[in-house]
Amino acid sequence: MPVFAAATTPEVPASASGASATDAAVDAFYASRHGAPLWLAQGPASPAAKQLIDVLQRGQLDGFAAGPAYASSAEALLSRAAAGDSASANQAERLLSVAWVQYVQTLQRPAAGMTYESTWVEPRMQSAHDILAIAGAAPSLSDHVRKVSDVNPLYASLRDTAWQQHDAWGSAPDPRVLASLDQARTLPARGRYVLVDAATQTLSMVEDGRIADTMKVIVGKPGSQTPMIASVIYAATLNPYWHVPVDLEQKLIAPRVLAQGVGYIKEHRYELLSSFGPDAQPISPSEVDWKAVAAGKASVAMRQLPGPANSMGHMKFAFANNAGIYLHDSPEKDLFDKDQRDLSNGCIRLQDAARLGRWLLGRDPEVASNAPEQQVALPKPVPVFVTYLTAHASDGQLTLADDIYGRTAGQSSGTEIAALH
Numbered sequence: 277m278p279v280f281a282a283a284t285t286p287e288v289p290a291s292a293s294g295a296s297a298t299d300a301a302v303d304a305f306y307a308s309r310h311g312a313p314l315w316l317a318q319g320p321a322s323p324a325a326k327q328l329i330d331v332l333q334r335g336q337l338d339g340f341a342a343g344p345a346y347a348s349s350a351e352a353l354l355s356r357a358a359a360g361d362s363a364s365a366n367q368a369e370r371l372l373s374v375a376w377v378q379y380v381q382t383l384q385r386p387a388a389g390m391t392y393e394s395t396w397v398e399p400r401m402q403s404a405h406d407i408l409a410i411a412g413a414a415p416s417l418s419d420h421v422r423k424v425s426d427v428n429p430l431y432a433s434l435r436d437t438a439w440q441q442h443d444a445w446g447s448a449p450d451p452r453v454l455a456s457l458d459q460a461r462t463l464p465a466r467g468r469y470v471l472v473d474a475a476t477q478t479l480s481m482v483e484d485g486r487i488a489d490t491m492k493v494i495v496g497k498p499g500s501q502t503p504m505i506a507s508v509i510y511a512a513t514l515n516p517y518w519h520v521p522v523d524l525e526q527k528l529i530a531p532r533v534l535a536q537g538v539g540y541i542k543e544h545r546y547e548l549l550s551s552f553g554p555d556a557q558p559i560s561p562s563e564v565d566w567k568a569v570a571a572g573k574a575s576v577a578m579r580q581l582p583g584p585a586n587s588m589g590h591m592k593f594a595f596a597n598n599a600g601i602y603l604h605d606s607p608e609k610d611l612f613d614k615d616q617r618d619l620s621n622g623c624i625r626l627q628d629a630a631r632l633g634r635w636l637l638g639r640d641p642e643v644a645s646n647a648p649e650q651q652v653a654l655p656k657p658v659p660v661f662v663t664y665l666t667a668h669a670s671d672g673q674l675t676l677a678d679d680i681y682g683r684t685a686g687q688s689s690g691t692e693i694a695a696l697h
Contacts, residue, residue: 301404302373305412314412315372316365320357324417325350328372331425332379334439337449337457338425340382346375376411376421377404383427387459389683390663393507393596397659399462428465429485431457437669452666452676455684459504459663469659470509470632472603472624474502475666475677477617479603479626481635489635494606494617494625501681502622505662507595509603512633514643514650515582516592519552521600522575524621529578530570538562545585549577582648591629591641595660603660605629618680624662 306312315325329350335343350368357365384401392398402410414420426432438453463471463482471480474495481489496502520529533540538561541548548559559576568574580586589605599622606625611617626632633641636654643650666684668675 298374298377298404301377301408302370304405305373305408306370309412313365313369314408314417316354316357316369317417320354320365320368324421325354325368325372327418327421328376331421332375334435334442335379337435337438337454338379338383339385339454339458339461340379343375343379346371350375373408377407380407380424383424383461385461387462387504387663388455390459390462390504390506391597393505393598394659396508396657397506397661427461428463430463430482430487431460434460434667434669434674437672437674438667440672441674450667450676451684452679453674456665456667459665462506463661464659467659469661470603470636472502472660472662473665474504474618474662475664475680476668479624479632481632489631491631492612492617492627493603494611494619496620496622497618498681500621502601502620502624502662503597503599504664505595505597505599505601505660507597507660507662508657509593509595509636509654509660510657511594511654512637512641512652513592513594514590514641514652515646515648516586516588516590516604517582517648518580518587520546520578520580521621525569525575525578526572530566533561533566534570538566545581545583547579547581549579552577552579582646589626589629591633593629593632593636593660601662603629603632616680 305314315328316322317324329347331338332340332343332347332350335341335346350371353364353368353371357368381401381404384399386392386399411417411420427435434453435457438449438457441447442449463469464485466484468481468483471482472478472493472495473480477493477495479491479493480487529540529546541561548561548564549556550559556577564576565574569576580588582588582590585607587604587606589607592602592604594602601623603624603626606629608625609627611619611625612627630641636658637652638655641652664681664683666677666679668677
């Protein structure tokens with residue numbers, strides 16, 4: 277079946293028939309209403325039924341591939357019901373409830389490839405019972421359908437622009453659009469959060485779905501990609517150490533020590549320790565077998581002291597994750613002038629860390645002393661979503677970005693803009 281093509285049969289899609297948890301919940305819902313209709317409360321031409329059918333027709337963009345088939349079947353049944361076929365009216369009523377449950381649960385699925393590091397930011401899937409009960413209690417069912425299907429402002433803008441493009445050109449959605457919608461679908465509709473888009477190397481500060489501010493970032497190289505993570509920022513760290521990852525000790529530090537001598541360690545303000553634990557003891561650079569470190573046969577706990585040349589800059593914003601990823605300042609400001617900024621080993625460098633700090637803290641992120649690793653708690657924790665959006669919408673235009681990490685099958689190279697006319 278072609279993309280977005282309507283079903284040619286009025287039969288109920290197979291997924292709506294047979295015993296299932298959804299079927300049981302639908303049966304119980306109508307039993308609790310003594311058979312009173314929800315979608316057809318005003319007859320076959322009820323606005324809520326029309327609203328839901330419109331939503332289902334664009335279901336593929338919402339990740340609900342069965343949507344167009346449900347819409348086509350519902351329209352055929354409602355046509356028969358309008359001609360006086362009460363059995364078709366009953367069938368359409370039940371079909372729309374089954375479709376609504378499956379559609380809403382599709383919207384609530386976790387994004388593919390996203391690691392959720394906190395229950396606070398995990399998507400919550402409602403039961404079929406709750407989905408129907410909430411719909412049944414809504415003051416306006418049409419408004420409820422519209423609000424739920426919009427998900428959040430950023431998602432609704434991208435989805436609606438893509439649907440308008442389909443209406444205008446009849447083209448199939450670009451895989452980057454579908455992948456980006458899958459990522460945007462789980463973003464919050466309300467509240468404040470940080471959105472890092474590795475595809476376009478930008479960071480947005482979002483307030484109730486509105487982008488309050490943006491800045492450039494530097495993300496991981498294709499060989500050391502910045503992963504997709506949903507987590508929470510609780511504090512800013514001022515005057516941070518840079519704890520050197522073991523792979524960079526091997527690839528970066530050890531070869532330079534071997535070439536320039538152990539004086540390289542002091543010159544670049546590195547400290548060597550027995551561990552990063554509370555009982556750590558200092559180690560002299562001359563005690564380390566640097567050839568073994570360079571060969572990957574040994575390692576040492578190494579950190580760079582705070583200062584102008586520290587790779588973390590003046591501050592960092594940590595959040596729980598198993599990949600060792602965080603947001604941080606950078607002394608290499610000239611790199612932000614590049615159009616393509618996939619240059620790091622995975623962490624996210626900030627164009628203006630102080631500006632993000634002011635937004636998170638509600639004040640200037642000032643240090644109390646020169647002491648390292650000063651923790652400044654945020655007034656309220658702020659979620660952070662490190663994602664990968666190769667499609668964006670603005671003013672009725674769909675912008676498709678290059679898939680720098682090769683995560684989207686079938687994408688075309690280069691950056692292109694598809695403008696709606």
